[in-house]
Amino acid sequence: MQNNIQNNLISWYNHNHRQFPWRETTNPYYIWISEIMLQQTTTEAVIPYYKRFIQTFDTIDKLASASLEEVYKLWEGLGYYRRAKHIHETAQLICEKYDGQFPDTYEDILKLKGIGPYTAGAICSIAYGLSAPAIDGNVLRIISRLYALTENIALPKAQKNIFHIVNDLLIGYDASAFNQGLMDLGATICRPLNPQCEICPIAPFCKARQSGQQKVLPISIKNIKHKEINYITGIITYQDQYVMIQNPAGLLENLYGFIQYELESPYRFIEEFEKQYYISLSLVSYHGQVxxxxxxxxWHMHIYHFTISKPLSSLYSLNDISQLPVSTAHLKVLKHYLKTIE
Known part of the structure; x- marks a missing residue:
């Protein structure tokens, strides 16, 4: 076998690849679910969610016919809930447009909601064996080092260049093993800090290593604006029940949580609540922040306990809450509150 980047990487992957449940199948639906779950989430965290999800919705039809609330409940704790909403909507579209069969071309897959070039490439190569690059952060880093690219890989121009490089490398080779080999190499050996070049299967071809730049590259500088928000978060109770509302469109859409306002005082919270719900509140106690x-x-959520003198329609017992799709942020609030009253 010729000693080159592709053969070395594919051979290494075939002998050393990590074992995950989604690697035991070529079902495009299962691979799609795993790839969406893996966005912004570690592989170890995803495994139990993936297993539960596939056991519950083992076909696209079952996912499409489920309620969004059922989908959210299975997703609870994974975060980035818009992903769950998109897969639910996409499953319904696949049933309507493709008769429940996952599309099998890169172009059609890329048109599906919530699927970008990386996910489309991963599904095409792993499920269908198509020659399609799957460019994620690991691949950007590896190719930057391999070819000693000094461009900022956070920029679209650099990412486009790397896409073309990988596309050329794939021609005539096992795209599934090559793409997944890059993923595993980036996760285990060609890591962001202190890459283990001495055991890397493609180290002989790495220009960054040859020039002593493997601990410098890649250049990845993102311009991210981060906002700090302070909320008064209300634990509002009536007897042994809690007021929880379903979030409108936007962040945490359709998930349940406590009422909170971006205000500077719990007394202003009372004013805002009474203006909106026409029920008076009594302030009981402060319970710290989460x-x-x-x-x-x-989010900095300053937790105050309030009571109401008559019931609202959105009252839930702790048992009821355990059955609702509640945002991770507000589950943290509830856990913190319950701990303070033990």
């Missing part, structure tokens, strides 16, 4: 970090924002 911080929850999103990609581009951080």
């Amino acid at each position: 911080k929850h970090v999103f990609t581009h924002r951080t």
Whole structure:
């Protein structure tokens, strides 16, 4: 066998690849679900969610016919809930447009909601064996080092260049093993810090290593604006029940949580609540704060306990809440509150 980048990487992958449940199938539906779950989430965290999800919705038809609330409940704790909404909508579209069969071309897959070039490439290569690049952060880093590219890989121009490089490398080779080999190499050997070049299967071809730049490259500088938000978060109770509302469109859409306002005082919270719900609140106690970090924002939730003198329609017992799709941020709030009243 010729000693080149492709053969070395594919041979290494075939002998050393990591074992995951989604690697035991070529079903495009299962691979799609795993790839969406793996966005912004570690592989170890995804495994139990993936297994539960596939056991519950083992076909696209079952996913499409489920309620969004059922989908959210299975997704609870994974975060980035828009992913769950998109796969639910996409499953319905596949049933309507493709008779329940996952599309089998890169172009058609890329048109599906929530699927970008990386996910389309991963599905095409792993499920169908098509020669399609799957460019994620690991691949950007590896190719940058392999070819000693000094461009900022956070920029679209550099990413487009790397896409073409990988596309050329794939021609005539096992695209599934090659793409997954790059994923595993980036996760285990060609890591962001202190790459293990001495055991890397493609180290002989790495220009960054040859020039001593493997700990410098890639250049990856992102311009991210991060917003800090302070909320008064209300634990509002009536007897042994809690007021929880379903979020409108936007962040945490359709998930349940406590009422919160971006205000500076619990007394202003009372004013805002009474203006909106026409029910008076009594302030009982302060229970500290919980911080929850999103990609581009951080919530500082200052927790106050209030009571109402008559019931609202959106009252739930703790048992009821355990059955609702509640946002991770507000589950943290509830857990913190319950701990303070033990």
